[in-house]
Amino acid sequence: MATLPESYADTSKVQQKTNKFINQLAFLAIAFGIIIRLAQYISNRSLWGDEAYIALNIVDRSYLELLQPLDYDQAAPPGFLWIEKLAVQLFGNNEYSLRLFPLIAGIVSLLALYQIGKWTVSAIALPISLILFSCLKYPLYYATEVKQYSSDIMVGLLLCLLLIPLRDRILKKSKVFLLGFLGIVAMWFSHTAIFPLGGVELACLITSSPQKRKAIVINRLPAYLIWLIGFALYYLFIISKSIKNESLQSAWSPEYPKSIFDILWLLDSIGRFFHKPLGFVGVADGIAILAFIIGGITLYRSNRINLLILISPILATLTATYLHKYPFRTRLILFLTPYFILIIAEGAAFLLSQLNIAKFNQTKRRNYVGILGVIISCSLILPASFQAGKYLFQPETKYELRPVIAYIKAHQQPNDVLFGDGGGASAQLEYYAGKYGYSKSQYVLGYNDFLKKEEISDQVWSNFQKQFNQLQNQPRVWFLFSGIGLKDKRAEIVEPRLDRIGQKITYFEQPGAFTYLYQLK
Template sequence: MEPETTHRPAAPARDPVAPRRLRRLAVAPEGFGSTTVARCVAAMTALGLLARLARYAQGLPFWSDECFLASNFLGRGFLGLAKPLDNGQVAPLAFLWVERAAVLALGFSEWSLRLFPLLCGLASVVLFAFVARRALSGPATAAAVAIFAVSVHPIRHAAEVKPYASDAFAALVLLAPALAWLERRDGSWRLWLLLGLLPPCLAFSNPAVFAAGGILVGLAVPVWRTGRAKERGALVCCGLMLAGLTLAFHMGFGASQSAAAIEGLRRYWSPGFPPLDEPAKVPGWLLGALTGSVFAYPGGGAKGASAATSLACLVGAIALARRGRGAMVVALSAPLGLNLIAAGLQRYPFGPEARLAQYAAPTIGILAGAGVGTLLESIRRPRLRRAVAIAGLAGMVACAIVPQVHSWRHPYRMPHDREAREFARTFWPELSRDAVVACAHLDFGLERPGTWQGQRAWYLCNQAVWSPSRRAGGPRLDEVSDDRPLRCVLFNEDPSRPEIAAWLARMRSDYRLRSTREIPVRSTFGDQGRIVVETWRVYEFTPLPSKAASVPTNPGEIPG
């Protein structure tokens, strides 16, 4: 009788691509089937879209940074925006041109100037869901989408006249083909697509250079290991393209644009630079930076308030690396490393505010989502795991809703933002009754030395929104008469200044000064409620009996 033998099935042939996919497609824990995850992703994506639309629909008044940038669209055409900006502002040229086009097409308003950032914010939510599904699986995907969708900063910046929303969108546009190639590694066309996306992304976002550089660092080793000439050639072309764009946008245009503002920016950014002159303080600074506002997703802040998110990112990075996704971890985290290098060179801060690092929002969303997914998988009891997941989703919903409710109840960033708009909303229409209204600054070129407008930026932007004359293209000086006088507004200037006296002398050569009126306006500045009195002066002119006005019919017209 023959001895009994045990027959075992032969091991399947090893597929070099399959292990990568299997490591990504980890089996979802009980209670988190693919249908449940898909529903959570769809619900969080919809919530993110609604939150951004709700923020935009509130129509909040311009706040300081918006005014400082938006005032540049009042007196400049497209070519003028290529020159150094007023108020120490630095912004990518493509973003400036899109905003200028919005003003030409839709007029100057909160709605028109915030439309492009809104579109970037909405597109980012949808694209992030696509990218997260490429990078993660199971509950990690839902967690990542939820974190990105409801985070305070991406929602806020999707309704601001600043390029922060386009920073996040540009980073996502670059990540999409890169992560798709890392998943499949089945051809070069995605790398060529990445090459084609580099110019527009860097034209619309200055910090996108960190995202692009980090992505190429993450792709370098996997692409080279393929041994295929097409992939290697595409990657080399991407590197050369990035180098050329960096020279053009940052060493060329960017250096010219920021030349006058760079010292002021460095002072403002100084908390985001490591104290290299005091090496003993560098570890503490680094710990604070890596647990501070840069990682404030879905919420958080400075001084370690974002430590939980930082820890989740660390857990997620380790988990992904252990599952064979090390190249993806490098592509996601290397942009932060490049930002740290730039901070050490005092070229760009690492923090201290989340808005300056919106390019990192996709990275933090994916890594934190992976960390949350790993922590959920570590909970062995299915009912407890499900309860924790439901509580987490409820918390995410609250993160999306609570800030919007607060914003509806307090519709302004700072008290002066609201005060400036409310005053302008009544002042300009009332001043325009039976009169031609002009601005001494915009219509008669009365400028103060330098490029810092300060409080005048609020005045200019709110005038552009609420003045009937400004919305109509500027004052019609040929309509000035005794019955319809010219009322010219001078904002917060000392009338004894030589420039003001010279302007009044020129005006009196064409008009008779009928009256002067001073309007003191109390304004609240800063978190401490500092009261500042702004003085608005209204000069009312009528034509001289023997001389017609010699100024242009429409001096407020802006060149295209």
Template sequence: MFNKKILLIFLFAFLIRLIALNQSLWLDEAITASVVKNFSFLQIITKFSPTDFHPPLYYLFMKLWTNMFGYSEIALRMPSVLFSLGTGWVVYLIGGVWSAVFFLFNPLIVYYSQEARMYMIVTFFLTVALYYFLKNRNQIIFGLFISLALLTFYGSIFLIVSFLLFSLYKKNYKFFLLNTFYLILTTLIISPLLYQQLINSKVALSQVTNWSIVLGKANLKNLLLIPIKFSIGRISFYPKWLYWGIAGTWTAFILFIIRKTVLLIRTVLIKTVFYLLIFPLILGFLVSFFTPMLQHFRFIYLIPILAIILASGKKTSMYRYIEVIGFVIFSLVYLLSSQFHREDWKSLVKSLPKNVPVYMILSSSDPVKYYSQSSNVLTLESSKDSKQKEIIIIPYTADIYGLDYKTLLSKNGYQLKKEVSFREVTYERWAK
């Protein structure tokens, strides 16, 4: 089960995850930091979670973690690093060395293993559940991990339902009934919170002009982006014709390997995991017509299944080496090229002029507050009433909220004097 080859693979996987681990936090990560720093365990459940769109387990875990290790970028991201490695180990137990390699060096996994969000933890929970599902082992442990997954990320329901429907199809009624009971029990426990979150989400969708676009509508573009991002990760570049050429070719190659494996190796394992790869995407696509959530990262827990399929081809196949080399190249392009890193709030905040009021969407201001305890951030809409001769505008998410701040400022006698840009974030200097 354990040998030097595996040790070296996991050591290399760990080391590359340390590259640029201290890059700037982006908005969602800064929200994580703010929540675990400013709320107690009870307040996370009673005050923060009703206004959020995720269950509270991840934040409760991070509250415990940061109490011990602090709030630095590395401390906040280290759980995702460790859970990604833990998931790789479970994938190894299911599908062997090549499966672990395809998972650990998948560029999208490498990216999210450096993010202080819940996606790697829920991937770990669901992969452990997958292990017990495929090995037909302890149903209680399976039930425990699907419950933990649902309490971490609501989007895990698509794979959980796929597990249950497959067991029903196989006439494994005991498994189906027992784990349906676990699912219902978990849902009942969290239902008061979920009900409040659903109400608040409807309010947000009605009040925030372009919020549904951010969440991911059910359309062909969002659907096609899932296999593309599963194959090349989060990198994107200009010219777009070159990006789409490279991304499309590599994705087509990965899909070709999947198709070839499924058609030629018709074992029970391959049939099962292929179903578990495809059916959650179908469910997610259908649900997104009513509740938009069709984005690649919300299905990242399917990549362990993808890795198992990719590793199931002929053992002597040169395709394996091509796949690994491709994954590692795309991962290193992200890691070693700062242009592909997250929003650079760290540099932006550092460059803000002193003693000049800063206006932005307050719900998006956590990165500024994380990197500057002294910054007094004011609501962007109130800038129209400012009496200051000079102000700073951070227009981040203003388009999502549908706020035409430029018109408001012009009516108040302001003119845009300077625009200062960093990676994916900008601030503007306005003066009368």
């Protein structure tokens, strides 16, 4: 019986041990990502403004009513809203119920990324990509946010898991129609599903064998027709109604290029992507861009098929952006983060693969490149891991109005009234008031201009006074504030203006939110 040469057998054993160690690192990264997400979920922070607005739609509407344009300038796919509605009905109207589906989506995304990484990037890149996806700020944060961005990531990755293995394959008729049906389901759960769905399928077609390509197109034509008809109907009855919202349109308009030749916009938008929604901070931002470029070149040289598959959702999204159909901005493109992360990880992995300590003197140049890989990998991984690790002990908070309202409830007199500012506190107060037993006659929402730094005119004060008259002439009012930068505004703006209408009795503060109790004049 033939035997392997001893040196080859030793190399094989070393390779097996290396692969086992890399795989263990990957599973450790997944476990860490799940633990951090669970820690954030269990911390049960207050709903902030946007979360409260979407929660009010979910709680107050029926399943059919959730198909209509949402109140409070919100937009979300029906599938996401229905799952949220079901969770509230099953587990009660609370933060845990509302954040359960985003949490599950975040965990499923980690597992899906593991498999896609095994298919598309090198062995060393796999744990690097999983560590980054587990720890980077925004993919982590939105896994416990009552918004659809976490499920957008999950749906995109699940579509990749579905489509990549089907490349170069002729399907049975039943599977073709199932493929078409699953594409429609994906669209109903994610506004962005069309980009990985169309992008990855097109990439698989382009890279399939020329002899089979025509046969594959003919074979899958029913699925493509189902996707096109389904998307057209979905766009007509769901998306187009959100597009008509002028507030959303004005918020999105700066994120479109001026023309198809606007290359500066493209470079700027891609560059900003690494800061947000990826979450690299400071010099790590530039290092991540360098790693991304190296990763793209590496994949181009080693496996162009995998490179095209990974960048296809990005290219599809940018095409829609240049057509002014989808904004390329912050959390709206969070679903693209896994594809960027895989390419970044491949760049770091290529540099690391050049390191050979055993033959340092013989391969100095390559080892210097490998040392650069160590520096780059540490610069990307360590800050993100450290920040994510802090969430185990200090989970991230935003605008903690819930404990403020609980404080008011414990210290109020029978006829006290709540008055919420016209920003984030309005949404939060409207959501939490009912949960703490306040009727609509016991709180008032208003004064959007109150926190402006500019001098308030007599006319504006007159308008405020009309709103204050809604307080049913009660002498004691709790003024609630919630939002960004309030701490600086408190002494500079809030107190002086409230002092014009009454006398301060007490004050209570939580992160991102506070309340004043005033005796009105």
